[in-house]
Amino acid sequence: MLKTETPSTAHPDLDLYELPQLISAFVEDQLQAVAAVRAAGPQLAQAVAAALPRIQAGGRLIYAGAGTSGRLCVLDSVELYPTFSWPRERALALIAGGQEAMFVAVEGAEDDQAQGARDVQGVNIGPHDVLLALAASGGTPYVLGALEAARGAGALTIAFANNEGAPVTAAAEIGITLDTGPEVISGSTRLKAGSAQKMALNTFSSSLMVRLGKVYGNLMVDLKASNAKLLRRAVALTMRATGADEAQARAVLERCDFQVKVAVVALRRQVSVEAARQLLDQAQGRVRQALDAG
Missing domain, CATH: 1.10.8.1080 (Helicase, Ruva Protein; domain 3)
Structure with a gap:
């Protein structure tokens, strides 16, 4: 069984906890997300270094994921414009099930590997582009299809998964494992697995923007003052x-x-x-x- 699906041995009686203990269990478990991202630091640095020349050559950041992972992809891509004035057309997010899946779970969409490939091909991905592929389980067919199409087009592929030896990290040029282990609620990867993915994406995209000159000192001097x-x-x-x-x-x-x-x-x-x-x-x-x- 995948680590992310394995019941937590730390909290087998979660439903019996008093409220303060229940809150503490969820909060304390998030510390493992921080540890997982910290351990992946060398791979994140490698990913930023590999992406930088492609982006400087005019490439795009293209994200692909399903469910919570897909929504985190959308979140990271959308926030680059107001934070760094990064052009919207150079940060595209593909989510299994399409835009509707941002708000309503589209059952079965993540199992369509061919659609993942079609979605990537539909944005005319090329050699200067960077695909960021997310899958907590590490085996989401939609994401595997996206990776296959991106590699076929010569794009740089970077994959994030929360289980070791995952198919998506094996299929990417740079695989980043965020080993967060079992969830407090078994299999609910919207918890610390999702937190680790969010932190990893923040770290990757923010580091890339710093290297692109979007920051002076530690000041976000290239923000879009839109409100x-x-x-x-x-x-x-x-x-x-x-x-x-x-x-x-x-x-x-x-x-x-x-x-x-x-x-x-x-x-x-x-x-x-x-x-x-x-x-x-x-x-x-x-x-x-x-x-x-x-």
């Missing part, structure tokens, strides 16, 4: 990075469509917004290099 909260955040980040007061920061941001990178360079270099954009273009969008340019 009131993010507009306030853009002002705060600009103030933090430059030492400018709120009025100065807001004035420059208003002249550059609230692009924090541009405002930071303009204020720190004491140049116009247009000159700041040119410096960033010459530095391939990297704030630190634009500030240090002669």
Whole structure:
């Protein structure tokens, strides 16, 4: 039996627990998700290093999964735009059962290996693209079909599974095992297996964006200020990075469509917004290099 399906020996009487003990059992078990992602650190670093040149060459991040794993794929892909201004068309999520499966379980969709291949082929995957394949069990047919099609098209394939020796990690160029073990509720991989997948995807995509110059220091200077909260955040980040007061920061941001990178360079270099954009273009969008340019 797969580890993720094996009943937990730690909590055989879960249904008898008093509420504080029940809450504690769920919370404490999540620590194994952190440990699993930490153990996979070398493989995650390998994955980022392999993906970087393909993405720099214009490739896309394409995610594939089913059920909870598929929904986590969608979540990671969607959040890259507001956080890093990553183009939506360069972060695509494929979920077994289609968009409907985000909200309603589409029974049997994960068992259709041919559909996984068709979905990947349908987005015209190519050699510059990176497929991120997720399957808690590690044997989801839909995900295996997606991997097969992606490898056939020359894309980089990276697979995440929560069981050792999983078919999906064996089928990918880079396999990442998140060994979270049995769940508190037997087989419910929406628990710590899902938490580990979320952390691993966050780590991978955030590290990739840092390497692409989307971060200055530890500040998210390439966010898309698309709502009131993010507009306030853009002002705060600009103030933090430059030492400018709120009025100065807001004035420059208003002249550059609230692009924090541009405002930071303009204020720190004491140049116009247009000159700041040119410096960033010459530095391939990297704030630190634009500030240090002669």
